[in-house]
Amino acid sequence: MSQTTDTLSKDNIFEVLSSSRRRYVIYYLYSHEGTAELKELARHIAAWESGAPLESITDEETRRVYISLYQTHLPKLAEFDIVRYDSDARIAELTPRADQLSRYLDTKPAQSLPWPLYYAVLSVISVVLLLGLWFQVPPFDAMNGNTVAFLIAIGVIGITVAHYLYNRQRGGKNMATIESLIE
Incomplete structure (x- = not known):
């Protein structure tokens, strides 16, 4: 169910921002010129969640976050056209619609x-x-x-x-x- 209106409703915005992982995705993409590979994104989010240095994150921790991003969070962000996700290339990219979140x-x-x-x-x-x-x-x-x-x-x-x-x-x-x- 893709959202087709130009402006996100407050309910949609709060739904998107209700998950810390989705907030991490948006933050990471903003701070990395709007695009990222899924594996690198998952690694950084695993590090933030655990409070550990990036170098100490295990493949298991990365995989756990990766699966969550792939199955839940990136599809939700794509549903509201905040992130464009290429599942073949495993690349996430912010859309201009993400700027609507800033006022909240x-x-x-x-x-x-x-x-x-x-x-x-x-x-x-x-x-x-x-x-x-x-x-x-x-x-x-x-x-x-x-x-x-x-x-x-x-x-x-x-x-x-x-x-x-x-x-x-x-x-x-x-x-x-x-x-x-x-x-």
């Missing part, structure tokens, strides 16, 4: 650069430049209005581009929210 996760702030502070500093510098120009305070008296306007525009463009590139590099994902899946 812990939203503690991600560690990020203090962008509001950078914009505030640029605003203060802009005001100082304009006031210095207006009151003809040295060294601002040597500048003209066009130079000040150009410097302010370059500052705004520079911070805006840096902010955009920073967010793009992070993939637009708030990993602190995604990490709440396994806490």
